[in-house]
Amino acid sequence: MSKSTKTEDEYFAREEIEKRHRLAKEIEARRGAQEAEELKRAHWMRCPKCGGELHGIKFRGIVVDRCFHCHGTWLDEDELIKLAGKEETHKVVEAVVDAFRRPKG
Ligand SMILES: [Zn+2]
Known part of the structure; x- marks a missing residue:
């Protein structure tokens, strides 16, 4: 992999990660505390x-x-x-x- 391709890949990965962080915050804001607790309990470990x-x-x-x-x-x-x-x-x-x-x- 060339250096520019790696830098380009990292740029797009960072953009994707930032987008995912924003989406997770939006979902978290819509989700109620009880639903969040139920999900955590169901999926923990x-x-x-x-x-x-x-x-x-x-x-x-x-x-x-x-x-x-x-x-x-x-x-x-x-x-x-x-x-x-x-x-x-x-x-x-x-x-x-x-x-x-x-x-x-
Ligand atoms: Zn497994």
Whole structure:
């Protein structure tokens, strides 16, 4: 990928993210507190992909939410920031992927 394409991709990604933030705020403003609480209760620690139960596994000082049904691995924003702030982040991410790798067979 060329540098300009990467910059262009990041620009469009930022625009998309800002649009999604605005939309989420609009939906939140329309949604009542009771509905928000019911949604939270129904989805708390449930996998966003398959609906399976998520398990918080502490790994290198970060709690990684893991779905052992579809093998999804989820990080909250602050957890992602903690990872990004560390030196050799890619090695940490590789270690997370290795740690949660599905057993063969
Ligand atoms: Zn899942």
